[in-house]
Each structure stands twice: as structure tokens, then as C-alpha cells.
Amino acid sequence: MSQPELRAIYLKRTHRGPMDAVPRASMRAQAGLEGNVEQRSRRQITLVEEERWEHFMRTLGGQHPASARRANLVVRGIDLSAGHDGRLLRIGAYRIRILGETKPCERMEALLPGLEQAMYPRWGGGAFGVAVDDGDIRVGDPVAWDGPDAGDGIPADTMR
Numbered sequence: 001m002s003q004p005e006l007r008a009i010y011l012k013r014t015h016r017g018p019m020d021a022v023p024r025a026s027m028r029a030q031a032g033l034e035g036n037v038e039q040r041s042r043r044q045i046t047l048v049e050e051e052r053w054e055h056f057m058r059t060l061g062g063q064h065p066a067s068a069r070r071a072n073l074v075v076r077g078i079d080l081s082a083g084h085d086g087r088l089l090r091i092g093a094y095r096i097r098i099l100g101e102t103k104p105c106e107r108m109e110a111l112l113p114g115l116e117q118a119m120y121p122r123w124g125g126g127a128f129g130v131a132v133d134d135g136d137i138r139v140g141d142p143v144a145w146d147g148p149d150a151g152d153g154i155p156a157d158t159m160r
Contacts (some may be wrong), residue, residue: 004077048126092141
């Protein structure tokens with residue numbers, strides 16, 4: 001298997017608004033992605049696994065790109081459910097504290113019948129978290145898990 005990587009970045013300017021693809025984004029600690037509507041909340045940054053999305057499309061006969069999931073970051077080669085304990089996910093040199101699972105909603109069902117239910121098991125809807133570091137991330141950056149606590153000031157138990 002190749003190195004896990006960041007495959008796409010999307011910013012959402014308004015709630016329920018379009019997802020804009022960008023080649024790079026600036027992360028700000030405790031604030032999320034610059035230019036994204038979801039800032040200063042527990043869901044500053046959302047992520048989805050590209051290969052899981054592709055599996056859902058094949059299984060259900062859909063043709064929608066991963067951007068239809070409406071996640072900020074599309075990653076490949078890493079299991080997001082491993083973040084269930086509040087682990088730190090490193091993208092390039094910068095970290096995101098994973099705080100929970102992004103549950104699929106009725107918008108996924110409207111997109112493709114059966115998709116909402118198919119996404120429920122094993123974090124199929126992806127994950128959400130908060131930015132730990134300030135810095136720029138880019139499509140193609142490597143993605144990896146860091147230790148469970150690296151002194152970032154964000155307790156893992158904030159996911160409760």
C-alpha cells in the first residue's frame with residue numbers, strides 16, 4: 001500500500017452552501033480552516049476516507065464524487081475509526097484532534113437511496129475534530145496517526 005495522503009480539501013463558505021475545492025488551506029489552532037464556515041466549534045474540520053466513499057458508490061451504484069459527502073478533507077490509506085479515542089491525526093506537519101464520528105444524515109439518503117444507512121457502520125460517515133496547530137496543509141500531504149496525547153492542550157475526553 002502506498003503512503004496515506006490528503007487527497008482533496010474543500011471549504012464551505014456558508015451552512016448548506018457549496019463545497020469549494022482548494023489545493024491548500026490554512027489551519028488555525030482552535031479555529032479550524034480559514035475561509036470555512038465551521039470555525040470555533042467541535043466540528044471545525046470534517047474528514048472522510050476516499051476508499052470508503054468509493055466502496056459505497058460501487059455497492060449502491062452511485063456516481064457521486066467524494067465532495068458530495070461535504071467533508072473538508074478527503075484522505076486515503078488511513079482508517080479514521082482509529083481516532084475513536086481522541087487521537088491526533090497529522091496532515092503534513094500539522095495536527096487535528098479527532099473528537100468523534102461524523103454521522104451520516106438525510107442529505108446522504110437524498111443523494112443516493114440506501115447511502116445513509118450504509119454509512120453508519122464503522123465510522124463510514126467519517127470523522128470530525130479541531131485544529132491543534134497553525135499551518136498550511138496541501139493536497140498530497142502525508143497523513144498519519146500521532147501518539148494519543150502530545151501535549152496539545154486539547155483533552156481527548158472533549159469528545160464526550
